[in-house]
Each structure stands twice: as structure tokens, then as C-alpha cells.
Amino acid sequence: MRNTILSFLITATVLSGVLVYFLPHIGNIILLSISGLLTLIAIYDSLQTKHSLLRAFPLLARLRWLFEEERDKIQQYFIEDNLNGTPINREKRSVVYQRAKLSKDTIPFGTQHNVYAKGYEFVKHSLFPKNHHYTTGERIIFGSDKCSQKYDGSIINISAMSFGSLSSNAIMALNQGAKMGNFAHNTGEGGISPYHLQGGDLIFQVGTGYFGAGKSVDSKRVFDAEIFKKNAIRPEVKMIEIKFSQGAKPGHGGILPAKKNTPEIAEIRSVEAGTQVDSPPGHSAFSNFDEMINFIQKVRDLSEGKPVGIKFCVGNNEEIEQMIKAFADANNYPDFISVDGGEGGTGAAPLEFTNYIGSPLVEGLVFVNKLLKQYNLRHQIKIIASGKAVDAFDVVKYLALGADAIGMARSFMLSLGCIQARECNLDTCPVGVATQDEDLVEALVVEQKNIRVKNYHNKTITAVKEMVSAIGLDSIDDIQPNQVFRRRKDEEIASLKEIYY
Ligand SMILES: Cc1cc2nc3c(=O)[nH]c(=O)nc-3n(C[C@H](O)[C@H](O)[C@H](O)COP(=O)(O)O)c2cc1C
Numbered sequence: 071m072r073n074t075i076l077s078f079l080i081t082a083t084v085l086s087g088v089l090v091y092f093l094p095h096i097g098n099i100i101l102l103s104i105s106g107l108l109t110l111i112a113i114y115d116s117l118q119t120k121h122s123l124l125r126a127f128p129l130l131a132r133l134r135w136l137f138e139e140e141r142d143k144i145q146q147y148f149i150e151d152n153l154n155g156t157p158i159n160r161e162k163r164s165v166v167y168q169r170a171k172l173s174k175d176t177i178p179f180g181t182q183h184n185v186y187a188k189g190y191e192f193v194k195h196s197l198f199p200k201n202h203h204y205t206t207g208e209r210i211i212f213g214s215d216k217c218s219q220k221y222d223g224s225i226i227n228i229s230a231m232s233f234g235s236l237s238s239n240a241i242m243a244l245n246q247g248a249k250m251g252n253f254a255h256n257t258g259e260g261g262i263s264p265y266h267l268q269g270g271d272l273i274f275q276v277g278t279g280y281f282g283a284g285k286s287v288d289s290k291r292v293f294d295a296e297i298f299k300k301n302a303i304r305p306e307v308k309m310i311e312i313k314f315s316q317g318a319k320p321g322h323g324g325i326l327p328a329k330k331n332t333p334e335i336a337e338i339r340s341v342e343a344g345t346q347v348d349s350p351p352g353h354s355a356f357s358n359f360d361e362m363i364n365f366i367q368k369v370r371d372l373s374e375g376k377p378v379g380i381k382f383c384v385g386n387n388e389e390i391e392q393m394i395k396a397f398a399d400a401n402n403y404p405d406f407i408s409v410d411g412g413e414g415g416t417g418a419a420p421l422e423f424t425n426y427i428g429s430p431l432v433e434g435l436v437f438v439n440k441l442l443k444q445y446n447l448r449h450q451i452k453i454i455a456s457g458k459a460v461d462a463f464d465v466v467k468y469l470a471l472g473a474d475a476i477g478m479a480r481s482f483m484l485s486l487g488c489i490q491a492r493e494c495n496l497d498t499c500p501v502g503v504a505t506q507d508e509d510l511v512e513a514l515v516v517e518q519k520n521i522r523v524k525n526y527h528n529k530t531i532t533a534v535k536e537m538v539s540a541i542g543l544d545s546i547d548d549i550q551p552n553q554v555f556r557r558r559k560d561e562e563i564a565s566l567k568e569i570y571y
């Protein structure tokens with residue numbers, strides 16, 4: 071094959087050279103240049119020693135690489151149908167785009183879901199549905215009896231995504247959208263940047279790298295009360311979230327790829343620019359439950375009484391139970407717990423961590439909810455659930471299973487124009503959402519996208535109200551696990567209450 075390709079190209083080059091010699095017009099010169107160039111590439115391919123496929127099939131093997139590189143896009147544009155795209159299928163992506171743009175969000179002709187398939191889920195409506203215009207419950211109060219600055223927040227908020235994993239324009243659009251729609255924007259573990267300070271409510275996340283809340287001492291990241299306090303008492307900061315783990319990479323710690331670690335981001339995080347920044351897997355501020363409880367209280371005090379939460383993906387169940395018990399025994403606890411599902415998203419994570427570590431959201435959420443009830447803490451601690459919540463059914467289902475509020479990360483990325491190209495870790499995001507490349511960042515026009523962020527939030531809240539009123543409820547608060555159903559086998563449907571409670 072190698073010789074055939076090379077002989078063919080060399081012959082083509084020689085023939086086009088002869089043509090140019092006798093008929094030197096532009097068409098023949100272009101032909102000679104192209105065949106000459108291809109011949110040179112093919113000779114290089116056949117002589118190089120790194121890639122055997124390229125040595126055997128000079129030039130042709132490059133097509134394979136091209137298709138490999140574009141595989142996701144080919145899959146998305148030409149192969150996937152409405153329901154089989156991952157991680158978020160086309161039907162769900164479309165509803166975000168439609169709600170964000172306020173375009174038509176109805177679908178024609180009937181469902182594409184197989185309602186007889188195992189795992190199909192639905193709610194049952196009432197003969198006496200309510201008018202959704204009067205449905206209440208879209209806001210809740212965060213803050214236990216331990217906190218003095220309670221927060222009146224939306225039941226849908228933007229889950230943690232840092233400046234670094236997302237672009238400056240994406241962060242600005244999210245924050246301005248949050249301001250317009252009166253909901254909260256979680257900073258992610260990368261600290262508070264000027265782009266977060268657009269007037270929207272912030273949940274200030276403190277990760278294991280303590281960016282914006284600590285410093286490096288002997289190449290170890292440590293919490294610093296003064297640095298933390300300066301950020302925590304900002305009026306925009308309404309709540310603090312201490313991140314223990316996230317579903318996409320539990321037990322790993324954040325990863326900021328070197329390419330995305332610009333001098334500006336390095337300055338905000340006080341790290342070296344252009345290097346990969348790996349946050350440690352665990353906190354240096356505490357190493358047992360007593361220290362953890364003290365740290366939560368310290369953070370609460372330093373923030374002058376704002377609600378303080380913890381975020382984790384459920385791992386070792388016994389440990390989680392010991393932690394909740396320790397909260398009850400100490401009569402001191404966080405104001406909210408964010409339960410992240412193993413199906414959660416990330417800017418960058420190792421494959422094994424993304425695919426095989428951490429409990430999926432449903433099991434994690436139910437477990438935490440049951441424990442809080444068992445230890446009589448449920449009335450003090452709110453639960454925020456995150457894990458692929460996109461449409462109103464996802465929200466209703468997680469609320470029914472015990473969540474008080476929902477965190478959404480990737481849905482809000484979609485509302486910014488994310489096309490699920492899945493290049494967030496490469497700095498090549500084609501729509502300027504998850505990149506630090508200035509040209510690409512400029513492609514995202516903040517003044518257009520901020521409105522879409524608000525629209526998506528508000529339309530989803532309306533859709534939740536419509537579903538709840540169809541069930542016959544007056545308030546979103548009233549959703550219960552016995553109102554959501556799942557087909558378990560061919561002839562058996564059970565409520566989530568029967569399955570999980
Ligand atoms: C680009 C990106 C960056 C993220 N960065 C953080 C982070 O800094 N801290 C964190 O706790 N979670 C982070 N997450 C996880 C989300 O906050 C969320 O918990 C998870 O993606 C589940 O929500 P989703 O399914 O709605 O995306 C990130 C997710 C994405 C997609």
C-alpha cells in the first residue's frame with residue numbers, strides 16, 4: 071500500500087510538472103503544487119518512525135485521525151437521535167436552547183419515549199389540576215438556627231463552576247443572568263474574580279485549594295482567615311459552600327489544565343501561571359469530624375453569620391452517617407448540604423474517577439435525606455441536589471426525593487450556547503464558554519447570553535409550577551415521592567416512595 075500511494079503521487083507530480091512545462095497556465099500550476107505537497111507529506115509519513123499506521127498508509131492514515139478527532143461532532147450532527155446523545159441528549163439540550171431563547175418549546179405529534187420501557191418515569195396528574203399562576207414554593211429560606219444572615223433563595227441556582235474552567239464572559243453572563251432572574255451563582259472553587267461581581271447573588275465556594283480563602287505555605291495550600299473573610303463578607307456573597315468532593319471526580323480535587331491557567335487566573339488563585347493546578351483531594355483545615363464542625367463554625371463566624379453548606383458526592387455510607395451523627399451530637403451543623411451525583415459534570419477529570427467513583431445522585435440524595443430525618447436535623451439543614459437536572463421533570467423528581475433546591479451546572483452552560491462539543495479541558499471550546507483563548511471568549515456576547523441565562527431559569531421555574539399544578543398541588547413544597555412513578559418491569563409500576571422510602 072505504501073509503495074502504491076507513493077508511486078501514484080510521484081507519478082501525478084511528474085505528470086503535472088510536464089503539463090506545466092508545456093502549458094504553464096494557473097490551473098496546471100495549482101495541480102502541480104497540490105500533488106507536490108501531497109507527495110512531500112506522503113514521503114515524510116512513510117519515513118517517520120513514530121506511527122506505524124502512517125508508515126504503512128502514508129497520507130491516508132491522516133484521514134483516520136481527522137475522523138477520530140471529529141468523531142464527537144460527526145456523532146452529534148449525523149448519528150445521534152433525540153434521546154440517545156450523552157451526557158445530555160438532544161431533546162434535553164433543545165429544551166434548554168428553546169427556553170433560553172424564548173422560542174417555541176412545545177413538541178409535535180407525541181412523545182418519542184417508550185412509555186413501556188423499564189425505567190420510564192412519570193408523574194400522575196389530578197382530575198382537579200390547579201392554576202399554575204397561583205402555584206407557590208419557588209423560593210426557600212436557607213439558614214439553620216446557627217446562622218444570623220438567612221438567605222431567601224430560588225429553588226434553582228447555578229452550580230459551582232470556576233473562572234478558569236469557564237471564561238470571563240461566561241462567568242459575567244451567568245452572574246448578570248442570576249441578577250436579572252434573582253437567583254444565585256456558585257463561584258466554583260477558583261475564588262471570586264471581578265467577573266463574578268456583576269451584582270448577582272453569590273455562593274462562595276471554598277475548595278481544598280482554598281483559592282480566595284487561603285495561601286500556599288511550603289507548597290501546601292492552607293486556609294487563611296483574613297483572606298477568606300475579605301471575600302466572605304462581600305455583600306454579593308449570600309452563602310458559603312465548603313466543597314469536600316464533586317460527583318465527577320470524588321476524592322480527586324480540582325484540575326485546572328495548564329493551558330487555561332492564564333496570568334490573570336494564576337493571580338486570583340495565587341499560583342504559578344501556565345502550570346496545571348491540581349487541588350489536593352482533601353482539606354488541610356480539618357482531619358476529623360470535630361475539627362470539621364469547628365471549621366464550619368469558624369467559616370460561619372468569619373462570614374458574619376451567613377449560611378454555610380458542605381458539598382459532597384456520597385461515598386462511604388458509614389462515614390457519611392458518622393458525620394451526620396457528629397453534627398447531631400455536637401448540636402452544630404452546616405446550614406445546607408449539596409449532594410452531587412456521580413453523573414455530575416466537570417471541566418476536566420480522570421476517566422476512572424468520572425466513570426467509576428461516587429454514588430449516583432438518586433441514591434446519594436435519598437440516603438442523606440433519610441439520615442437527616444433519622445438524626446432529627448432535617449428541619450435545620452436544606453438539601454441542594456445536583457446531577458443532570460435539565461428540565462422541569464428532573465427538578466420535580468429530585469424535589470420529590472427530598473431535595474429543597476436544585477443546582478444546575480451544565481444546563482446553564484447550554485443556556486450560554488454550549489453545544490456539548492466536549493472540549494472543555496482543551497481550551498478550544500468553540501463557543502467561548504469553557505476556554506481562556508481570547509478570540510474564542512470574545513465569541514460569547516455577554517449582553518445576549520445573560521438574558522438567556524435568566525430566561526432559562528425563569529421558564530424552567532414556570533414549567534415546574536405547571537407540572538406541580540397538573541399534579542393538583544398548590545405549592546412546589548408539597549411534592550412527595552409517592553407522586554413520581556417508575557416502570558420497574560413490563561407490568562409493574564411503582565412510586566419512588568415505594569422504591570426508596
Ligand atoms: C465546567 C464545570 C466546572 C465545574 N467546576 C466545579 C467546581 O469548581 N466546584 C464544584 O464543586 N463543582 C464543579 N463542577 C460540578 C458542578 O458544580 C455540578 O456539581 C455537577 O456538574 C452536576 O451538575 P450538572 O449535572 O447540572 O452539571 C463543575 C462542573 C462543570 C461542568
Ligand code: SF4
Binds near residue numbers: 489490491492495
Ligand atoms: S461547547 Fe464543548 S467545550 Fe464548550 S463548554 Fe460546551 S462542551 Fe465544553
